Amino acid sequence: MPDSQHDGSAYNYAYLDEQTKRMIRRAILKAVAVPGYQVPFGGREMPLPYGWGTGGIQVTAAIIGRDDTLKVIDQGADDTTNAVSIRRFFARVAEVATTTRTAEATVIQTRHRVPETPLKDGQILVFQVPIPEPLRMLEPRETETRTLHALSEYGVMQVSLYESIARHGRIAKTYNYPVLVNGRYMMSPSPIPKFDNPKLDRNPALQLYGAGREKRIYAVPPYTPVKSLDFDDHPFEIERWSECCALCGSRESFLDEMIVDDAGKRLFVCSDTDYCRERRGEPVQ
Amino acid sequence: MYVAVKGGETAIEHSLELLADRRRGARDVPELSTRQIHEQLALAVDRVMTEGSCYDRELAALAIKQARGDLVEAIFLLRAYRTTLPRFGDSLPLDTRRMAAERRISSTFKDVPGGQVLGPTFDYSHRLLDFALMANGEHPAAPTAPVDAAPDLPRVGDILEREGMLEPPPSEGSPHRDITRTPLTLPASRPVRLQNLARGDEGFLLALAYSTQRGYGNNHPFVGEIRFGAVPVSFVPEELGFAIEIAEIDVTECDMVNQFAGSHDVPPQFTRGYGLAFGHAERKAMAMALVDRALRAQELSETATSPAQDEEFVLAHSDSVEASGFVQHLKLPHYVDFQSELVVVRLLRAEVEARRRQAAFDRAAE
Numbered sequence: 001m002p003d004s005q006h007d008g009s010a011y012n013y014a015y016l017d018e019q020t021k022r023m024i025r026r027a028i029l030k031a032v033a034v035p036g037y038q039v040p041f042g043g044r045e046m047p048l049p050y051g052w053g054t055g056g057i058q059v060t061a062a063i064i065g066r067d068d069t070l071k072v073i074d075q076g077a078d079d080t081t082n083a084v085s086i087r088r089f090f091a092r093v094a095e096v097a098t099t100t101r102t103a104e105a106t107v108i109q110t111r112h113r114v115p116e117t118p119l120k121d122g123q124i125l126v127f128q129v130p131i132p133e134p135l136r137m138l139e140p141r142e143t144e145t146r147t148l149h150a151l152s153e154y155g156v157m158q159v160s161l162y163e164s165i166a167r168h169g170r171i172a173k174t175y176n177y178p179v180l181v182n183g184r185y186m187m188s189p190s191p192i193p194k195f196d197n198p199k200l201d202r203n204p205a206l207q208l209y210g211a212g213r214e215k216r217i218y219a220v221p222p223y224t225p226v227k228s229l230d231f232d233d234h235p236f237e238i239e240r241w242s243e244c245c246a247l248c249g250s251r252e253s254f255l256d257e258m259i260v261d262d263a264g265k266r267l268f269v270c271s272d273t274d275y276c277r278e279r280r281g282e283p284v285q
Numbered sequence: 286m287y288v289a290v291k292g293g294e295t296a297i298e299h300s301l302e303l304l305a306d307r308r309r310g311a312r313d314v315p316e317l318s319t320r321q322i323h324e325q326l327a328l329a330v331d332r333v334m335t336e337g338s339c340y341d342r343e344l345a346a347l348a349i350k351q352a353r354g355d356l357v358e359a360i361f362l363l364r365a366y367r368t369t370l371p372r373f374g375d376s377l378p379l380d381t382r383r384m385a386a387e388r389r390i391s392s393t394f395k396d397v398p399g400g401q402v403l404g405p406t407f408d409y410s411h412r413l414l415d416f417a418l419m420a421n422g423e424h425p426a427a428p429t430a431p432v433d434a435a436p437d438l439p440r441v442g443d444i445l446e447r448e449g450m451l452e453p454p455p456s457e458g459s460p461h462r463d464i465t466r467t468p469l470t471l472p473a474s475r476p477v478r479l480q481n482l483a484r485g486d487e488g489f490l491l492a493l494a495y496s497t498q499r500g501y502g503n504n505h506p507f508v509g510e511i512r513f514g515a516v517p518v519s520f521v522p523e524e525l526g527f528a529i530e531i532a533e534i535d536v537t538e539c540d541m542v543n544q545f546a547g548s549h550d551v552p553p554q555f556t557r558g559y560g561l562a563f564g565h566a567e568r569k570a571m572a573m574a575l576v577d578r579a580l581r582a583q584e585l586s587e588t589a590t591s592p593a594q595d596e597e598f599v600l601a602h603s604d605s606v607e608a609s610g611f612v613q614h615l616k617l618p619h620y621v622d623f624q625s626e627l628v629v630v631r632l633l634r635a636e637v638e639a640r641r642r643q644a645a646f647d648r649a650a651e
Contacts (some may be wrong), residue, residue: 011369029288040468045364050610073623080458082617084293130611141597143471168633174625193625213607215468238475239628256624 014061014094020044024062024217028208031219036181037149038132043215053086054212056109056128060090062123063208069097071105076113076212076254076271083085083111100274100284112175114196116253118123119205125191129211131144132180132218134188139181154186157229165234174239180227181220189226195238195254248279303600308353322346331535331564333358336605338465338484340534340563357486361606368465375461377519377528381538382437386514388565391441393507393542399438404513441510442540442557451509451542451555471597478580478600482573483561485603487513491568491637494575502591503591504578505544506558513537513565537562541574556585 012018020042027041046054064070070090078100086109087098099105101119109126116224119125135145148154157178164172177194178284181187189200190209200207200220207220220226230236244251247268253275255268270276277284309316322328325344333345337360345363351357386603388404391397403409445451461476464484469477482490497503515535519528539560547553558578560570592598602608 015369017369040470042466042468044465045361045368045606047365049361049613050607051612051614052610054610075618079293080618081293081297083296088294088297111617112619114460130614142601143597169636170633172629172633174629191619191622193621195625207503213611239625241628254621254624257622257627271624 011093013115014064014090015047016044016058016061021062027217028059028062028219029216030220031208034185034205035081035220035224036185036187036218038211038218041215041217043212046212048085048089050213051130052082053128055210055214055217056111056126056212057086057089057210058212059126059208059210059217060107060109061094063126064090064094064096066095068103068106069099070094071099071102071108071274072110073108073115073272073274074111074150075256076115077273079273101273101278112191112193113254113271114192114199115274116270117278118199119203121204123205125203125205126209127192127207127209129188129190129209129216130213132188132209132211132214134176134186149185152184154180157186158231158276161229161231165231171230171234171236177236178229180229182224183227186229187218187220187226193239193254194228194236197226197228197236198238202226233241239271241268245270245276248276250276250279300578308351317350319343319346319350322349328565329354329356329359331566332487332569333359333363334563335566335569336360337367337484337485339363339367340532357605357609359506361609364606372466374520374523376531379516379518379536381516381536382440382514384438384512384514384516384536384538386438386512386516388422389438389506389510389512391510393441393445393509397441397444397510406567438512440540442542445542445555446588447555449552452545452557453555454559469600471600472583473596473600475577475581475584478596479559479561479573479577481600481603482576483629485573486605486608487566487569487572489608490572490576491607492601493579496591497575497579502579502582502589502594504556504558504575506575506578507542508571509540509542510556511537511539511567511570513567530646536562537564537566539567539570539574541571541578543578548586549627556581 014021016024023042027039030096031039032036043055043058046057048054048057056107060070069080070087071078071084072087072090074080077083090096091098102108102115102119103121107124107126109128111128114125133142133145135148135157138160139145139148148156161171161173173194175190175193176188177197179187179189179197179200189197201222202223202225204222206222209218211217228236240256241255243255245253245255247269250270253270253272256271258269259265260267303643323342326349329349330342330345332357333348334340334342339345339347344366345359348362349356352362369462386402388406389399391401425451430588442451446453457474464477464480469481473481485493513535515533517530518532518534520531541558541560543556545554547554556578557582558576559572560573560577562569562573576593576599579591580596580599582589582594587594589595
């Protein structure tokens with residue numbers, strides 16, 4: 001085996017070979033055609049561990065081109081270690097321009113957040129998904145859940161939400177809050193806080209969801225209705241804070257809580273670092 | 286004031302440098318060569334090749350070196366390399382009758398055609414630490430017998446099969462699906478299950494196999510035969526149209542013979558579980574054979590009540606690369622989800638507190 005095959009330059013553009021990209025693109029097209037439906041695909045081993053964004057990375061690798069601008073966030077921030085690692089990966093294997101600015105990006109790969117800045121036509125939001133099946137914690141068997149989806153038999157989730165109300169007086173589910181896409185398929189929005197769920201509804205950007213370990217891809221095409229499950233007497237609601245962001249003063253964004261001293265003094269700042277920077281009018285670092 | 290830590294990039298770089306440094310260890314100790322690894326840690330190499338689904342001793346040794354001896358990490362490295370390789374096609378099925386067996390035993394018969402050959406095995410070694418190895422004492426070469434000229438080594442299973450006592454192996458059916466290229470769908474065919482088990486984590490399969498022996502889906506196994514040695518690999522290039530031998534690989538094969546009571550229509554007959562691994566890996570091959578047999582519960586109209594008989598449970602959790610990644614992803618930041626939980630738990634606590642206070646107030650008012 002020649003040595004050249006062992007170094008980074010011997011890999012194909014964006015790491016995956018072209019046949020694999022074609023296979024993934026076919027899965028994506030099917031996913032777009034059937035919003036919210038989980039399309040099985042021949043997920044590959046990636047050079048990053050399963051559970052660390054391999055699904056999102058494969059989707060991004062299949063759609064990215066040299067004239068794209070990539071943004072990668074984890075927990076809303078561009079500078080969290082795994083976001084840095086994935087951004088470096090694509091800068092290395094796809095020679096792609098990267099940015100931290102939401103407005104500038106053509107492809108945004110995310111884990112656990114949807115950016116606060118509204119997305120536009122033509123942008124693609126790629127979600128990293130750990131467990132694509134919204135019913136998995138209620139029914140561990142794939143053979144069963146596929147049947148439930150086929151029959152639109154989602155009573156079991158409604159019952160689980162009802163049980164939460166019976167026990168706590170409200171729906172205590174806070175993230176990975178189940179949604180119904182285009183009135184047909186129940187979908188896991190990935191572990192984003194339910195705060196972000198309303199942003200999925202009729203979003204002008206294309207949403208692609210990649211689950212590497214579970215080998216599933218699903219999608220929400222632009223402007224598709226996405227409804228968070230609820231009851232008439234217990235409508236869906238999102239998290240609220242009594243505080244505002246300590247840096248930019250925002251009262252509309254998702255706030256992270258930080259413990260700043262040994263006495264447990266707390267401080268709240270925007271989880272979306274780019275949004276916060278933009279509001280403060282600071283230049284990109 | 287505290288702001289989110291910047292400089293993740295630099296931190297990662299430093300972490301990688303430190304990792305490379307720790308891998309090298311004390312500089313006054315000579316560096317390990319990959320050749321030393323595949324010669325002297327050969328069984329580690331075998332495991333990495335098997336679960337990495339890539340027969341290449343040199344690359345497996347490199348992976349072990351790079352992973353600092355962490356075999357699951359080495360398997361991951363080899364898999365991530367393998368997945369980028371082009372595929373030329375499928376080899377012809379291995380014919381293990383043509384194996385130049387270095388070891389071959391059967392526990393079902395006292396003697397078998399071709400004989401019982403112990404070969405290199407830990408089985409009869411006394412597990413006493415050999416302090417002579419610490420002193421790096423050279424060991425003289427073992428005496429070897431002349432090569433057996435017999436071209437074929439009949440399988441023990443073949444003999445039972447002729448009598449009709451043992452079910453025949455499944456006939457070659459439709460072309461197999463490669464589970465590294467197409468996603469696993471359930472229920473899975475036996476070839477798909479066997480591929481999954483061959484790549485499956487040895488520890489996981491060992492525990493499952495053990496559980497069947499302790500009553501969680503017992504299938505009354507006997508080792509029909511275990512053989513280890515080199516087998517030729519043949520391939521038919523399209524432009525030639527006939528088979529040529531392209532390699533010789535070491536494999537361990539386990540043919541497990543299991544009891545089966547029969548039914549109204551089928552006379553009692555022994556059934557089989559099958560295990561195959563690259564290199565010398567008897568524990569893996571045996572565990573695989575036991576789990577393969579356990580997973581045939583439905584096919585053989587047995588009631589499947591135990592974890593080892595549960596296809597979805599076994600196949601979905603056997604892969605060490607998937608399992609290791611997902612368990613360890615909990616190290617990634619989860620503070621957004623945790624924040625959501627904090628908000629709701631505080632809210633719920635406040636509501637309970639308010640109810641309690643109201644109740645106390647009501648009691649006082651009475």
